[in-house]
Amino acid sequence: MGVDQELAALFRASGMTLALAESCTGGMIAARVTEISGCSAWFKGGVVAYSNEVKMKLLDVPAPMLAMYGAVSEPVARAMAEGVRRVIGSDLSLAVTGIAGPDGGTSEKPVGTVYIAVADHIGCVTGRYQFEGDRDAVRKQTVEQAYFLLQKRLVLPEIA
Numbered sequence: 001m002g003v004d005q006e007l008a009a010l011f012r013a014s015g016m017t018l019a020l021a022e023s024c025t026g027g028m029i030a031a032r033v034t035e036i037s038g039c040s041a042w043f044k045g046g047v048v049a050y051s052n053e054v055k056m057k058l059l060d061v062p063a064p065m066l067a068m069y070g071a072v073s074e075p076v077a078r079a080m081a082e083g084v085r086r087v088i089g090s091d092l093s094l095a096v097t098g099i100a101g102p103d104g105g106t107s108e109k110p111v112g113t114v115y116i117a118v119a120d121h122i123g124c125v126t127g128r129y130q131f132e133g134d135r136d137a138v139r140k141q142t143v144e145q146a147y148f149l150l151q152k153r154l155v156l157p158e159i160a
Contacts, residue, residue: 007033081119093120
């Protein structure tokens with residue numbers, strides 16, 4: 001069984017639903033999820049929130065938070081995950097925001113910096129990742145890490 005089918009089986013077994021908020025991946029996670037036959041039973045939908053305006057208007061990310069921490073930050077990833085979960089009405093949500101490159105990096109947040117957040121009724125867990133490679137490689141690594149975190153949450157919710 002491939003990783004996609006494993007994720008689908010975990011969602012079916014848990015009875016949970018999923019919503020996504022994607023920035024740097026531009027919908028790649030949703031595209032991969034929707035390639036899975038039967039995903040409509042557990043995938044409710046997602047938002048590609050590439051601009052700060054969309055993060056604020058659709059996901060309720062506070063403007064002061066964006067100004068203080070920047071779009072690529074732990075607080076914003078958390079707010080995106082919590083916002084999409086609330087707006088779409090899912091049991092579980094995942095959000096990604098990052099700098100895929102080749103431009104946009106700084107010494108504090110170099111190209112490849114990605115924050116991923118997973119939220120549910122228990123709370124929200126976030127992580128900072130530093131991926132290597134070109135834009136395509138960073139985005140693909142983000143998708144793989146997102147899948148891993150979803151699987152981890154579904155198998156071991158108390159430590160995710």
